Amino acid sequence: MSATPWQIADIPGPKQAHVLRVEMFPKIAKTLKRPLMVVGSRKEAFEGNDLEKYIVELAKLMNSPLVVSPGLCKNFINFKDIKVICMGIEDLINRLKDKDWKGFDDEGNYDAVIFIAGIYYFQSLMLSTLKHFAPHLKTFSIDRFYHPNAEFSFENMSEKRWIQEIKSLVGMMKSSLH
Amino acid sequence: MSATPWQIADIPGPKQAHVLRVEMFPKIAKTLKRPLMVVGSRKEAFEGNDLEKYIVELAKLMNSPLVVSPGLCKNFINFKDIKVICMGIEDLINRLKDKDWKGFDDEGNYDAVIFIAGIYYFQSLMLSTLKHFAPHLKTFSIDRFYHPNAEFSFENMSEKRWIQEIKSLVGMMKSSLH
Amino acid sequence: MATKLSINELKSSFANIKGLELLIGKIIEEEWDEIVGPTPYPSIIDLRAWDHRLLNRYEPFYSPLCDMCCLCTFGKCDLTKGKKGSCGIDIKSQQGKIVLIACLMGAACHATHARHLLDYLIKRKGRDYPIHLGEEIDLEAPLTRLVAGIKPKKLGDLEEVLDYIEKQITHLLSATATGQEANYIDFESKALHAGMIDNLALEVADIAQISALRFPKGDPEAPLVDLGMGVVDKSKPVILCIGHNVAPGSEIINYLEKEGIYGSVEVAGICCTAHDLTRYSTGAKIVGPLSRQLIFVRSGVADVMVLDEECIRTDIIEEAKKVGTRVIVTTDQLCANLPDMTKSPVDLIVKEIASGNTPAVFINNPAKVGEVAVKVALEIAPSRRASTISEEKEILNAVLRCRACGRCRRNCPADLPIDDAVSAARDKNLDLLAQIYDRCLNCARCESDCPEHIPIVSAIRVAAMEKIRNEKYKVRSGRGPIKDTEIRNVGRSIVMGEIPGVIAFVGCANYPNGNKELVEMADEFAKRRYIVLASGCSAMDIARYKDEDGQTLYEKYAGDFDAGCIVNTGSCVSNAHIMGAAVKIANIFAKRKLRGNFEEIADYILNRIGAVAIAWGAQHQKAAAIATGANRLGIPVILGPQGAKFRRAFLGRQDKKEKWMVYNARTGEKVYAGPAPEHLLYVAETKEEAMVTAARLVMRPNDTSKGRMIKLSHYIDLHQKLYGMIPDDFHLFVRNESDLPITMKDQLLKILKERKWEPVEIPDPTLLERQIVRME
Amino acid sequence: MATKLSINELKSSFANIKGLELLIGKIIEEEWDEIVGPTPYPSIIDLRAWDHRLLNRYEPFYSPLCDMCCLCTFGKCDLTKGKKGSCGIDIKSQQGKIVLIACLMGAACHATHARHLLDYLIKRKGRDYPIHLGEEIDLEAPLTRLVAGIKPKKLGDLEEVLDYIEKQITHLLSATATGQEANYIDFESKALHAGMIDNLALEVADIAQISALRFPKGDPEAPLVDLGMGVVDKSKPVILCIGHNVAPGSEIINYLEKEGIYGSVEVAGICCTAHDLTRYSTGAKIVGPLSRQLIFVRSGVADVMVLDEECIRTDIIEEAKKVGTRVIVTTDQLCANLPDMTKSPVDLIVKEIASGNTPAVFINNPAKVGEVAVKVALEIAPSRRASTISEEKEILNAVLRCRACGRCRRNCPADLPIDDAVSAARDKNLDLLAQIYDRCLNCARCESDCPEHIPIVSAIRVAAMEKIRNEKYKVRSGRGPIKDTEIRNVGRSIVMGEIPGVIAFVGCANYPNGNKELVEMADEFAKRRYIVLASGCSAMDIARYKDEDGQTLYEKYAGDFDAGCIVNTGSCVSNAHIMGAAVKIANIFAKRKLRGNFEEIADYILNRIGAVAIAWGAQHQKAAAIATGANRLGIPVILGPQGAKFRRAFLGRQDKKEKWMVYNARTGEKVYAGPAPEHLLYVAETKEEAMVTAARLVMRPNDTSKGRMIKLSHYIDLHQKLYGMIPDDFHLFVRNESDLPITMKDQLLKILKERKWEPVEIPDPTLLERQIVRME
Numbered sequence A, B: 001m002s003a004t005p006w007q008i009a010d011i012p013g014p015k016q017a018h019v020l021r022v023e024m025f026p027k028i029a030k031t032l033k034r035p036l037m038v039v040g041s042r043k044e045a046f047e048g049n050d051l052e053k054y055i056v057e058l059a060k061l062m063n064s065p066l067v068v069s070p071g072l073c074k075n076f077i078n079f080k081d082i083k084v085i086c087m088g089i090e091d092l093i094n095r096l097k098d099k100d101w102k103g104f105d106d107e108g109n110y111d112a113v114i115f116i117a118g119i120y121y122f123q124s125l126m127l128s129t130l131k132h133f134a135p136h137l138k139t140f141s142i143d144r145f146y147h148p149n150a151e152f153s154f155e156n157m158s159e160k161r162w163i164q165e166i167k168s169l170v171g172m173m174k175s176s177l178h
Numbered sequence C, D: 001m002a003t004k005l006s007i008n009e010l011k012s013s014f015a016n017i018k019g020l021e022l023l024i025g026k027i028i029e030e031e032w033d034e035i036v037g038p039t040p041y042p043s044i045i046d047l048r049a050w051d052h053r054l055l056n057r058y059e060p061f062y063s064p065l066c067d068m069c070c071l072c073t074f075g076k077c078d079l080t081k082g083k084k085g086s087c088g089i090d091i092k093s094q095q096g097k098i099v100l101i102a103c104l105m106g107a108a109c110h111a112t113h114a115r116h117l118l119d120y121l122i123k124r125k126g127r128d129y130p131i132h133l134g135e136e137i138d139l140e141a142p143l144t145r146l147v148a149g150i151k152p153k154k155l156g157d158l159e160e161v162l163d164y165i166e167k168q169i170t171h172l173l174s175a176t177a178t179g180q181e182a183n184y185i186d187f188e189s190k191a192l193h194a195g196m197i198d199n200l201a202l203e204v205a206d207i208a209q210i211s212a213l214r215f216p217k218g219d220p221e222a223p224l225v226d227l228g229m230g231v232v233d234k235s236k237p238v239i240l241c242i243g244h245n246v247a248p249g250s251e252i253i254n255y256l257e258k259e260g261i262y263g264s265v266e267v268a269g270i271c272c273t274a275h276d277l278t279r280y281s282t283g284a285k286i287v288g289p290l291s292r293q294l295i296f297v298r299s300g301v302a303d304v305m306v307l308d309e310e311c312i313r314t315d316i317i318e319e320a321k322k323v324g325t326r327v328i329v330t331t332d333q334l335c336a337n338l339p340d341m342t343k344s345p346v347d348l349i350v351k352e353i354a355s356g357n358t359p360a361v362f363i364n365n366p367a368k369v370g371e372v373a374v375k376v377a378l379e380i381a382p383s384r385r386a387s388t389i390s391e392e393k394e395i396l397n398a399v400l401r402c403r404a405c406g407r408c409r410r411n412c413p414a415d416l417p418i419d420d421a422v423s424a425a426r427d428k429n430l431d432l433l434a435q436i437y438d439r440c441l442n443c444a445r446c447e448s449d450c451p452e453h454i455p456i457v458s459a460i461r462v463a464a465m466e467k468i469r470n471e472k473y474k475v476r477s478g479r480g481p482i483k484d485t486e487i488r489n490v491g492r493s494i495v496m497g498e499i500p501g502v503i504a505f506v507g508c509a510n511y512p513n514g515n516k517e518l519v520e521m522a523d524e525f526a527k528r529r530y531i532v533l534a535s536g537c538s539a540m541d542i543a544r545y546k547d548e549d550g551q552t553l554y555e556k557y558a559g560d561f562d563a564g565c566i567v568n569t570g571s572c573v574s575n576a577h578i579m580g581a582a583v584k585i586a587n588i589f590a591k592r593k594l595r596g597n598f599e600e601i602a603d604y605i606l607n608r609i610g611a612v613a614i615a616w617g618a619q620h621q622k623a624a625a626i627a628t629g630a631n632r633l634g635i636p637v638i639l640g641p642q643g644a645k646f647r648r649a650f651l652g653r654q655d656k657k658e659k660w661m662v663y664n665a666r667t668g669e670k671v672y673a674g675p676a677p678e679h680l681l682y683v684a685e686t687k688e689e690a691m692v693t694a695a696r697l698v699m700r701p702n703d704t705s706k707g708r709m710i711k712l713s714h715y716i717d718l719h720q721k722l723y724g725m726i727p728d729d730f731h732l733f734v735r736n737e738s739d740l741p742i743t744m745k746d747q748l749l750k751i752l753k754e755r756k757w758e759p760v761e762i763p764d765p766t767l768l769e770r771q772i773v774r775m776e
């Protein structure tokens, strides 16, 4: 439960993520014009809970498409009213870092990316790429790990607590919209 | 004024110094049996103040000999009632890290080393050596910089503020003894 | 020849490279009449134009593992978000530099290994010993011919190739110093050069040992040998070899054979030395890859452990000592502060070691190692102190100290839930620990950070004891090169695309989830009648699983270089034959000239040969070098998620049409050929992604419609099966309607229409202007 | 010779190393009758026993700059306080590995530089061009004879030395990969090997260029040449060369001479290329060391900038472009993603560059570079856009944005109070900025982190403009080797200790407080009649100060290798002659055999030759390599405080008597010889400490009483002067009363008595058993 990198030696340098608390997020979310939610392939994250459902709800609330890492997209294809893109995360990051990328709707690149459920070390490096090469993007990690390479990141927490946090995040987002 | 390494990229790894506040020190000092004070060669630190005097007082209060880096020992040789050793810091550190070293009084190694007024990057590396190879020693930095490689370190502060802190440290040590 | 004799009088090891000179002249002028291409022994800049072409399409993608640089006394420099270091470098170039350093460390390993082997073999067999890889292999050294531009006939001919390699490595390393190369593109060009050099070194090493030792020579029916933690017969004296250089291990076998006691002493290996021991003798056994090293050594089963070079745990000597295993280190690569007894008499050494006075020594002479190792093993085996039940109890008692602090997990490179497993074990449930065994890398970092000093890896061993005992598998011993005849058989089908692709599983064992995923992938592709290859730790790990019938993949599939087969080429150095097979197709099937003709061949492979390597557990710098070498030759590589820590990928952009233009060699026109292959080096997060990506990356501009149809149907099918949907991008790979898989044609045509697809021409594809009007 | 001809038909650059073979035979058998010592062309392990001897006394001391390792995909691994990495490595061995990598990067630079030079010189002068260093130098290549065991007569003879070097570098680099060398002691043995190899490469490079170009040949009266930021005549076209390889620069001069316009075009240099340009032609000018690079380039004075290799700011091409300076890169070490125009016609290239279409190009041909650079300079000089007053105003305006946030200082590697200086400048006081100029490394890290994007380095330049204009100094051009005659003159006095010591100022410009301290140190030692040497950036920086009489040290002191003189050997590669001088003393004065006899000579130097190097601003990996090489040869090195970032020192322990035992060669007894020299590699925090330490480290067991008396009196005197007291440890250096300085004898005797001092014998010291009964 502290803001040290989840993997002990995952210390990139002087620039490390601001700690993101759930209650901060709805406010921040309002300032985002074209957010993109990205779901990684940490399969354990989805065991014995309804994480997919919350993620989809969140994406809808933010009006964001959902990019899902290929290892997990099967879990998401049956949801309605949400654009699910099944795409390798590295490929995605490579496009996101290109300011002139057209996005999935041909309307241009996004302004913020919200990551969840990635394999920690892989996710960390993808965030590192964006940190260094995508100054045009804000990055958020709402995974259960403190991700120093994000701009804003949840702290480390247990799987159980995290699901609670995600739930309350969805709740807060809802009430902030209404 | 924050506990980030003074030189921005001086980030050694996951283990970084606890922040030392002046008021903590007298208490800690009481637990030390054989402390050693070490003065580095950051010459600017001694300009326009009486730093030497405070350092000597502190050493006396702790009943510690004073090792002074050769660039500055001239400033210290005229003080009375204090054992001043003029010795290269790297040579000193090399002995300190040897648990079986006999010390300057042939009574064995020390149990704590208190550093002040070192050249930042050099000091940082000497502290790193002790951190890795001298588990038998506690290390303190009461310099004006946050030194991540110490076990306890002051935070970064201005030269002016620092002299104040050193003064009040001396004061507190005195009253804690009486 | 007089020249050579005068040289032999010189004692220094360096002087060995002499005596070549006249021979070279001979080969060039008399024995190989192929015209010399534009780049024999290419310098750093000779192939730079080719690299820049590749790098323009497949731009370097960096994922910095560290934001700082600490390479000189100006550092550390913080390079975050546009900041530059004191030398003026930015993060991109600095990452390019780090990648180059890694590739050079890898290439240097292979070069050194090759030099050690060659020196040893020349000493034993003579400089004139012929290079001969078997009857059906005339093209003995595709990479050497291609890169060096020579046709090596004798062991001695390979020495100049190594001279060249050492020079290139030195020059490249120089460029990594502060204030040298300034731009990431040229760092990557240099990394590609380092990779090519690495691959060349692989070939030198493997063709030398295949020629001079009694290895299988391209034999598809190379024997099945024993592999697994459970295959070692503990009732016999046990000698364990770890590393990559077969010289000491083979001398152990020689000595045993000479004494007539081979069979009564177990010779087993870990890492590539194990592969090569079984290539040398089917009586040798493979314990497993790097990821089994620590647990096996801790079992105390080995009487003597012989270490040569590469991939040896730095603390393994201490671990061996703890269980009473004696140690011999054998090369300049790992001296370990041990006393050098190379010049002492055998009996004295044996006494020193066996008595325990000097339980670990350095002997820099393979034959002597062979004799000493055997004698020591025979002497101490009767009193061997293998691990006991009381020790196992002690370990499980230690587990009770666990306070569920979680530090073990947070120090685990694979982020395995080891804390939960130890906590469960504390509560008498060993199942979780036993599960961890399958995924664990044996790295012991968990242990290293446990505040309670619980011997976690030992606990894993105890929990998985039953599994370990039953780990008995069969692997086909490494066959080495692909035969010319095989190339003739399948060359056409590969180039036309009718064999959907060649998938090679290569590299180390740093998998995200254990080796089982590797097995699943190999099985899937073999089932689909791709040609599947494997080498190194991956080739071992593919064997470490049995199907319902109790068969490993090597028993299930044949060992030919053909559709639906699985080839174990052998140890890491045998990766050369994977690259070599691609080169051979270009030469034997397509008649492209090899000699000093790198660009043309790489262009051929990139555009025509649907080969992809999957380095699912790439860990070592050697893996970085091998992969980068494959890339220069036009072969894409897929890495597992840990591979992102190499910090660099080479990614194409499907959405940028201008990047996918090729010349049509028939007309000289620039035409759009689709994103094929889409990436050169790609990190996949999961096995699903790796498989689908591989199926996509085998597509090549040159595929015939029939070939493309086959490739597409696998791609779409795998995509549907694993992702649950038809791929968004399949239309990019359809040149005309006949590319479409027949069974889905209507459905796909509809989608094509929606996507405003239009047919394009199938070119005779090339990136090289000079290929436009080809003179052959 | 027939052999050689057949080789010349081969085009590849690699083939150049052929043709040597017969020659070697000749040299060995016919031309050098010195018996071959035990270790010609030593392998990694041949000198391991010597290394272990050194390392036992001078134990590696590590100061980790980073607690983590990130070298493979298991990482990052945290190695704090006993934790091990996934490969089992601990922090000590990991640090040893990092040090070895640094030494190898350095050695590779010198090897590559040497190869480039040699290839170039052989191409110009032929393989048979004689190696000749002047009339009074018969011992032309002390390190080559010592290490390689050959006596090189012709340029071509040096090729096999480079082959050897490249092989060693490759093998050593291999040992740094994951899972290779396991113990820090053997990492350091390998680093020492790398250092020796590095020094050998230095010698090859410098004797080749001295022989084949028209450099001073050991001339103590080498001419005084111009040095400083103010020496370039801006009214002429200006060509600026940066780097280390004199080939392109010398070709610029050749072309100017050929055209008869030398003198009307300025040819100036930065870093070692500058040294070598003035060795080639006294008309060339030295701008300064690395630490002046950025400011000078920003001045826009150069019309054309020619970059070769090493120590070139990574961003300097961008900086040059900003001020309109055209750029030519010239070697494979720095291609910078620039178009390769090597094969284009000169006029086309000139047009491309001059027009600004392609303001920066790559030309890999020195002669072509010479012509192109001159033509471009002539063409664009008339319209040169040097910096203007309005730009200066703009810069000072930018300073007004300073918000005193302090980030610049916290990003400054030297921890300079640049924030205060910029703040003061904001308040119209430029003095602090001008003071910073003297200490600033020109690294621009401050700028890089300024949130207001203030061009801080430019502001420093503007503030120091007046100083810069007046920076006009004289330096003695690099003379290269020491003459045999000089060695004969002073050899005895050095070995007996009667010349108190040889102090060499070497290495880069990363000083803690600017170059002035270096000048003070050199002055002090020259005044005290030590022999002072200087090389590389240090040799430049010693010139960058004038005394009251307006003289630089080079004007004040003669250039002989003699007491109270200051020798500029030349560029970095000329460091070979510093080591070489020590070797020459052993050979010429003491008649020790050189050939392949490293151990004996190093033992001789360690015990008898009071030489110490001070690398006060050591920054580059090359500095690590050079220093480590000196260490293996028995020469101690002192680093400035930044040197701690190399992470390793070799420290002796005065207080451990058992470490200071030597054999008395006359009797075979082991005797205590005192802590002399006390350390092999030591980091001093201040110049005071460096000076006193140097005076202590020149003491050697072999000193005669007279010699020791002289050394002791300087030591005690400097200690009193700089530390304010008599040293605590002087008694350790007193063997008997006649060692005591006469003037202080009574005082010191009293102290000796207090310290319970007892006299010991002066041995004929050696660490080698086999020297005990010496056969000569």
Ligand code: SF4
Pocket (backbone or CB within 6 Å): C069, C070, C071, C072, C073, C074, C075, C076, C077, C084, C085, C086, C087, C088, C089, C094, C178
């Ligand atoms: S090499 Fe460059 S970036 Fe790295 S530490 Fe040195 S100055 Fe900094």
Ligand code: SF4
Pocket (backbone or CB within 6 Å): C408, C411, C412, C413, C414, C415, C416, C418, C436, C439, C440, C441, C442, C443, C444, C445, C446, C447, C456, C457
């Ligand atoms: S030994 Fe296994 S469980 Fe422990 S840290 Fe390594 S991979 Fe993780």
Ligand code: SF4
Pocket (backbone or CB within 6 Å): C401, C402, C403, C404, C405, C406, C407, C408, C409, C418, C419, C422, C423, C449, C450, C451, C452, C453, C454, C456
């Ligand atoms: S680190 Fe040790 S005590 Fe902590 S959870 Fe892991 S096994 Fe238990």
Ligand code: SF4
Pocket (backbone or CB within 6 Å): C066, C067, C068, C069, C070, C076, D066, D067, D068, D069, D070, D076
């Ligand atoms: S690059 Fe590696 S060694 Fe250097 S600072 Fe970063 S983690 Fe540490």
Ligand code: SF4
Pocket (backbone or CB within 6 Å): D069, D070, D071, D072, D073, D074, D075, D076, D077, D084, D085, D086, D087, D088, D089, D094, D178
């Ligand atoms: S080399 Fe060893 S310590 Fe370094 S990252 Fe790899 S496993 Fe960790």
Ligand code: SF4
Pocket (backbone or CB within 6 Å): D401, D402, D403, D404, D405, D406, D407, D408, D409, D418, D419, D422, D423, D449, D450, D451, D452, D453, D454, D456
């Ligand atoms: S970083 Fe810039 S704004 Fe901050 S103190 Fe330095 S010069 Fe001023």
Ligand code: SF4
Pocket (backbone or CB within 6 Å): D408, D411, D412, D413, D414, D415, D416, D418, D436, D439, D440, D441, D442, D443, D444, D445, D446, D447, D456, D457
């Ligand atoms: S340019 Fe000078 S002041 Fe600025 S960071 Fe570098 S050394 Fe410090």
Ligand code: SF4
Pocket (backbone or CB within 6 Å): D271, D272, D289, D290, D310, D311, D506, D507, D508, D509, D536, D537, D538, D572, D619, D620, D622, D623
């Ligand atoms: S002395 Fe150092 S900085 Fe100067 S040119 Fe040589 S290596 Fe570069």
